Amino acid sequence: xxxxxxxAGLGFYGDSWLPIRATLERGDVQYIAxxxxxxxxxxxxxxxxxxxxxxxxxxxxxxxxxxxxxxxxARGVRFVLNAGGLNPRGAAAALIAALRAKGMRAKIAVVxxxxxxxxxxxxxxxxxxxxxxxxxxxxxxxRDQLVFANAYLGAQPIARALAAGADIVLTxxxxxxxxxxxxxVHELGWTFEARSQPEWDRLALGLTxxxxxxxxxxxxxxxxxxxxxxxxxxxxxxIGYPIAEVREDGVAIVTKAPQTGGRVSFDTVRQQLLxxxxxxxxxxxxxxxxxxxxxRLTDLGSDRVDVRGATGxxxxxxxxxxxxxxxxxxxxxxxxxxxPDAWRKAQATVALVEQALREQxxxxxxxxxxxxxxxxxxxxHADLAAREQMNEIWLRMAVRTRDRRVAEAFPRQFPWLxxxxxxxxxxxxxxxxxxxxxxxxxxxAARAHIESGVNVHIEEVA
Amino acid sequence: MxxxxxxxxxxxxxxxxxxxxxxxxxxxxxxxxxxxxxxxxERVAAHFAWLGTTSVDRYPLDNLLALKFVLNGALSxxxxxxxxxxxxxxxxxxxxxxxxxxxxxTDAAALPRLAGEAHDG
Numbered sequence: 001x002x003x004x005x006x007x008a009g010l011g012f013y014g015d016s017w018l019p020i021r022a023t024l025e026r027g028d029v030q031y032i033a034x035x036x037x038x039x040x041x042x043x044x045x046x047x048x049x050x051x052x053x054x055x056x057x058x059x060x061x062x063x064x065x066x067x068x069x070x071x072x073x074a075r076g077v078r079f080v081l082n083a084g085g086l087n088p089r090g091a092a093a094a095l096i097a098a099l100r101a102k103g104m105r106a107k108i109a110v111v112x113x114x115x116x117x118x119x120x121x122x123x124x125x126x127x128x129x130x131x132x133x134x135x136x137x138x139x140x141x142x143r144d145q146l147v148f149a150n151a152y153l154g155a156q157p158i159a160r161a162l163a164a165g166a167d168i169v170l171t172x173x174x175x176x177x178x179x180x181x182x183x184x185v186h187e188l189g190w191t192f193e194a195r196s197q198p199e200w201d202r203l204a205l206g207l208t209x210x211x212x213x214x215x216x217x218x219x220x221x222x223x224x225x226x227x228x229x230x231x232x233x234x235x236x237x238x239i240g241y242p243i244a245e246v247r248e249d250g251v252a253i254v255t256k257a258p259q260t261g262g263r264v265s266f267d268t269v270r271q272q273l274l275x276x277x278x279x280x281x282x283x284x285x286x287x288x289x290x291x292x293x294x295x296r297l298t299d300l301g302s303d304r305v306d307v308r309g310a311t312g313x314x315x316x317x318x319x320x321x322x323x324x325x326x327x328x329x330x331x332x333x334x335x336x337x338x339x340p341d342a343w344r345k346a347q348a349t350v351a352l353v354e355q356a357l358r359e360q361x362x363x364x365x366x367x368x369x370x371x372x373x374x375x376x377x378x379x380x381h382a383d384l385a386a387r388e389q390m391n392e393i394w395l396r397m398a399v400r401t402r403d404r405r406v407a408e409a410f411p412r413q414f415p416w417l418x419x420x421x422x423x424x425x426x427x428x429x430x431x432x433x434x435x436x437x438x439x440x441x442x443x444x445a446a447r448a449h450i451e452s453g454v455n456v457h458i459e460e461v462a
Numbered sequence: 463m464x465x466x467x468x469x470x471x472x473x474x475x476x477x478x479x480x481x482x483x484x485x486x487x488x489x490x491x492x493x494x495x496x497x498x499x500x501x502x503x504e505r506v507a508a509h510f511a512w513l514g515t516t517s518v519d520r521y522p523l524d525n526l527l528a529l530k531f532v533l534n535g536a537l538s539x540x541x542x543x544x545x546x547x548x549x550x551x552x553x554x555x556x557x558x559x560x561x562x563x564x565x566x567x568t569d570a571a572a573l574p575r576l577a578g579e580a581h582d583g
Contacts, residue, residue: 039478040542134479218474225555226472267472267487270526274485276476280521280530295525309525327543368545377553379512381560398545438542440479 002248004187006180006209007257008241009034009081010060011216013041017064019217019241019260024071027243027257030187032072033179034081035214036060042148042173043324043438045085054094056087062098065168069104073167080158080179084170086148088112091170092459099461106461109161111171113454116321116445117149128445130321142325142441149323149441151450154286154315155206156192158182161456173322175285177210180244184209188248192287200312202250203288208295208310209244209252211283212272216241219272220256220303221263233268235261242272244307251308253300266299269307273297282313284320286447289313318444319451327439328365331410332398334372335417336427343387345422346371346395352421353397353413362410366400394427400437407434463570468559470575471497475555482513482536482551484558486529492572494527500563506531509561510554514538531558 007023009032010016023029036058049056061083072079084091092110099106116123120139124130130139139146150173159182161169169182184206185192194200212219219242221233240260246252256264273292277283280292291311298306337345350369357364372394375382399410411431418425467473467486470493475484486501488494507518516535523530537551538544548554570576 043542223474224472225474225559227468227559229472267489270487270528271472271474271485273526274483274523274528274530275474276478276483277485277530278478278481278483278532279519280523293523293525297526324542327539330545332545366545370547372547376547378557378560381509381557396547400545438540440540440542442479 002188003245004031004184005029005243005245006031006033006183006213007243008213008216008219009079010036011214011218012036012038013044013058013060015216017060017068019239020068021071022240022257022260023243024068024075024077026259029077029243031183032077032079033183033210033213034079034083035176035179036081036083037085037173039322039440040324040438042086042150046147049086054090057085057091057094058083061091062094065095066098066102069099069106073104073106078162078167078183080169080182082171082174082179084110084172086115086172088170088172095168095170096459096461104461106167107165108459108461109164109166109169110457110459111153111157111161111169111174111454112457113450114150114153114173116151116450117146119453120146120149123445123449126446126449128449130443130445133442133444139323139441139443142439145325145327147324147326147438149321151319151321151445152286153454154178155181155185156287157454157456159186161458162186164456164458166458176214177207177285178287180210180213181206181287184246188246194288194312194314200288200314201310202312204290204310204312205250205252205308206246207283207285207288207290208273208307209246212254212269212307213242213244215272215275217262218275219254219269221268224268225271233263237261250310251306254305254307255303264303264305266297266305269297269305284316286315286319288315317447319447321443321445323441323443324438325441326436328400328402328437329404329407330398330400330435330437331407332396332432333411333414334394334396334429335414335425336392336394337422338392338424338426339390342390342393343371343374346393348422349395349417350397352417356413362401362406363403364399364401364406368398370396372396404434464562464564465576466559467501467561467563470573471559473555473558475551475553477537477541477551480535480537480540482533482554484531484533484555486531486558488527490574491527492574496563496565496569496573497529498522500565501529501561505561506558509558510536
């Protein structure tokens with residue numbers, strides 16, 4: 001029976017690629033599926049691209065593949081990565097230059113067509129209102145503030161690129177799980193044009209596998225949300241990212257490379273399975289909709305979990321677009337107070353700063369106050385019994401404003417307190433730069449309007 | 463007796479737009495039955511009202527011994543426009559594990575992870 005083994009690459013822009021080395025050396029995989037784009041990474045990449053039009057892809061791509069490609073190429077392992085970000089062609093150009101300089105060979109495919117920012121008005125004319133999925137508002141309300149707008153493409157162009165012989169497939173925005181589903185469908189001879197329930201079910205199993213691999217170490221015992229149990233996960237310093245072996249009959253085993261840390265078990269796999277899922281009975285992707293309610297996870301021991309029983313529902317007629325728009329600025333500052341009266345002094349400081357903002361008539365829409373170390377994360381569920389006797393406390397204040405200069409000036413409300421405010425203040429680490437705030441605009445558009453613009457282009461480094 | 467969810471369950475949370483979502487997992491089947499009964503939409507909505515949660519969706523998954531919760535409107539409009547330190551809702555799962563539920567002696571005796579522990583609440 002045919003099968004394919006896929007290893008998880010990164011889980012976000014900035015993640016570590018060191019664990020992929022163990023997967024390549026000891027994991028017996030044919031593919032690495034690497035997810036570099038969280039929902040808002042494209043906003044960061046847009047800022048890069050404004051400064052330098054050749055940028056706009058995740059800059060970890062070149063060092064990561066320069067380090068890993070020799071290991072992969074020697075074993076015939078292929079990479080699928082969404083590191084192209086807003087500029088997959090630019091990413092390919094940079095990668096090709098780097099591989100050439102090292103004398104390495106590769107066949108690189110570039111998938112484009114997800115970026116619809118310059119087609120927003122065309123899509124609207126074609127009948128897609130691009131209403132906000134939650135609020136129903138029209139996109140006109142943020143049209144002039146848009147910084148990116150990308151459709152989530154599916155696995156089909158990735159499978160096409162692999163069929164054309166690509167060793168490295170670079171995409172922009174695709175559904176995270178498509179990075180695995182593409183190789184699965186390509187290797188196992190499945191079809192995206194499913195006609196029967198079993199064909200939809202096996203696509204849904206492929207989607208399940210892709211979802212389990214898309215967050216790197218979170219699928220193998222990292223960030224195991226628990227009291228105490230997290231401390232029993234071995235050797236996180238050498239965590240093995242998850243690996244899935246998928247059989248053509250629609251059964252998968254999730255595991256990791258031998259002699260690595262972390263854990264693949266019923267507990268760690270099901271935590272990842274439900275991660276960032278809304279309705280588990282309708283987990284949408286561009287290729288198939290998954291009902292998780294029929295999945296069966298069986299812990300086989302020795303870091304192996306059998307996954308089967310996915311139910312597939314035909315894919316939707318529309319594709320999801322996520323756009324980001326500029327939505328004001330945040331200014332913020334952090335300072336520390338030592339015992340005695342640490343918490344009361346932090347509160348007194350909040351009152352002083354709020355008073356100054358009022359007297360200066362600063363145009364501020366919202367003030368956020370956090371007592372770091374006390375109740376930032378737990379809010380009213382924090383244990384506040386010890387707050388009068390705390391050894392130290394850190395005050396963080398953040399403000400929301402439409403005016404960048406107001407945000408930039410906000411931290412300057414604090415230095416004078418060192419000599420003229422409550423005593424024993426320390427740890428002011430300078431004037432933090434203002435951060436641009438971004439709103440997210442999720443919307444839907446007709447599949448045909450997007451897919452007609454999708455292109456797979458292949459370049460060879462010989 | 464009152465017990466804190468952290469003693470009998472594990473949880474992971476994340477974000478999507480203005481929603482925080484939490485997977486709450488029982489370590490074993492008897493505990494799942496208790497969670498399914500006690501950790502209701504109403505209780506979770508009240509527990510997270512302080513985040514500005516507008517509504518809560520709950521999905522029981524018997525096959526995974528898990529309850530999935532979606533907290534609508536809980537992330538100040540979304541991670542990139544939030545002023546919070548935890549703009550991504552990563553710690554919301556921990557906050558759910560702070561919840562206390564009431565169980566009777568029969569339930570307590572049936573929960574493997576409470577066996578051998580003192581009934582100290």
